[in-house]
């Protein structure tokens with residue numbers, strides 16, 4: 001087989017080298033995932049034994065479900081989804097104001113991102129102090145609030161980018177067609193931005209889903225999220241590696257679905273067909 | 277019905293940049309007015325101010341004598357077709373066209389009927405349930421037009437509506453817009469930077485440059501009597517040629533172009549007489565330099581330094597043999613033998629069709645003295 005313009009011996013050698021490189025890169029990326037999956041599905045006693053699949057067993061998953069894991073899975077879902085639902089209305093309206101009216105000026109817009117640039121450790125203690133005074137530590141709602149606040153700048157910035165990509169002509173057209181500015185936003189701009197809003201929401205979900213530090217400090221046994229629960233499997237009698245692996249496999253599942261979803265929207269783009 | 281009046285309208289941006297400077301313009305009811313000018317001259321800004329989409333820094337805009345300067349776009353009942361078409365991407369063609377009626381609270385049945393009617397008029401009936409993304413450029417352009425027509429607005433504001441179409445479609449749409457204007461009888465302000473559109477479509481042309489009006493008038497009248505060098509150059513393709521010269525009294529008048537190059541000016545141009553003994557810019561359109569001699573034409577030799585054979589005509593860029601330092605001239609030859617590059621040809625300038633401009637201000641020097649009877 002030869003590719004157009006790639007004919008001849010030298011072309012084929014180049015192709016082979018290229019593929020070899022790509023295969024090595026793929027292996028480097030996939031190895032940990034393959035290994036975790038393997039450890040999850042073989043019996044705990046064989047976690048470190050040689051061979052790809054010496055024996056298949058659901059014992060790790062059973063051990064996982066016997067403990068607090070199902071509860072923390074639900075906690076993660078609630079907190080991640082809740083924080084997105086809480087933050088998005090603000091991110092959307094703020095992003096629109098930034099994009100269309102240049103609200104707050106350049107400096108103002110950048111200072112919104114400042115919290116994102118601080119190391120999380122610098123924020124976690126103040127957050128703890130605030131939540132404690134509100135009696136919201138060890139509470140899913142408290143964690144949801146904190147995640148919403150943490151992700152808001154980032155989500156706002158993403159939404160601003162999406163709104164910048166929507167031509168202002170659309171709003172002008174709607175307004176000459178008889179819409180008020182608010183109607184133009186609601187009926188024309190918002191539906192056009194929907195894929196972007198969905199993509200930003202999914203990103204926010206992933207960020208919250210993976211967050212460890214704040215969850216560790218702000219949650220208790222009842223309200224632990226997946227990262228905290230998995231860390232809790234490093235007990236005094238060693239790391240239960242099989243159970244951890246099973247937990248990781250389950251934790252990654254929603255992310256695979258989510259990333260497929262984002263990919264579709266980002267590839268399709270927002271306003272295809274709106275202008276020429 | 278709408279007469280649109282701009283009274284010393286200016287738009288200054290926050291940065292101090294001037295988009296439009298003190299434009300005063302009266303567009304008659306039912307008129308087809310062309311706003312013509314190069315990119316960045318303020319055409320879109322003017323249109324947006326009329327539509328109420330852009331703040332007016334100073335001046336007034338009136339529709340039928342009513343001051344609408346502070347009114348919201350929705351309260352002006354004007355329709356705008358944007359250069360980008362600005363179709364609502366999430367809505368079907370049907371919903372796009374019907375949007376304006378829906379916003380004005382018309383009943384769903386009535387909207388349906390009106391949309392069908394507009395779609396039939398524009399040949400869009402088969403596409404009513406498609407989204408804009410599934411349409412060709414020409415079809416999108418028609419949807420944008422349909423969206424404007426269906427509302428039966430007082431006037432149409434079209435911002436370069438044809439500039440994204442290919443040449444053939446553009447020619448068809450030119451004719452179609454003129455037809456629509458005839459049948460609807462509404463005021464149209466049509467923005468373009470295309471000379472063909474400007475010459476063929478409108479009742480009047482308003483030529484803008486750097487935010488100011490340069491000239492307003494009927495197309496052929498502006499072509500025949502450009503007020504300044506900018507208009508003379510902009511409203512034709514290829515543009516008017518300019519040669520620096522001195523106007524001197526002779527037996528009558530003569531243009532002194534270079535040592536040994538002296539062209540007599542036809543008599544009875546007493547307006548020009550007043551400008552004698554001064555530097556002028558001689559404006560000669562490529563179509564006023566002919567391959568054949570005739571009475572009153574001045575022959576001279578040019579060397580062809582560029583030849584564009586277009587079929588029906590050939591445009592030759594020629595350097596004047598007797599004065600090679602002068603700017604090269606474009607000459608429009610009819611169908612006939614195409615000169616070779618480097619060839620010398622004899623051409624004949626028809627100075628009775630020439631224009632003279634003040635090289636400093638660029639303004640035309642009228643042929644007839646002010647107040648003289650033509």
Ligand SMILES: Nc1ncnc2c1ncn2[C@@H]1O[C@H](COP(=O)(O)OP(=O)(O)O)[C@@H](O)[C@H]1O
Pocket residue numbers: 289290291293294295296313314315316317318319320321322
């Ligand atoms: N928002 C803005 N801020 C500053 N200058 C602007 C803005 N919009 C337009 N301009 C300037 O105003 C002038 C006229 O623009 P425009 O009306 O779009 O020109 P045209 O439609 O004739 O190409 C241009 O010089 C442009 O740079």
Ligand SMILES: [Mg+2]
Pocket residue numbers: 319320321435
């Ligand atoms: Mg423009």
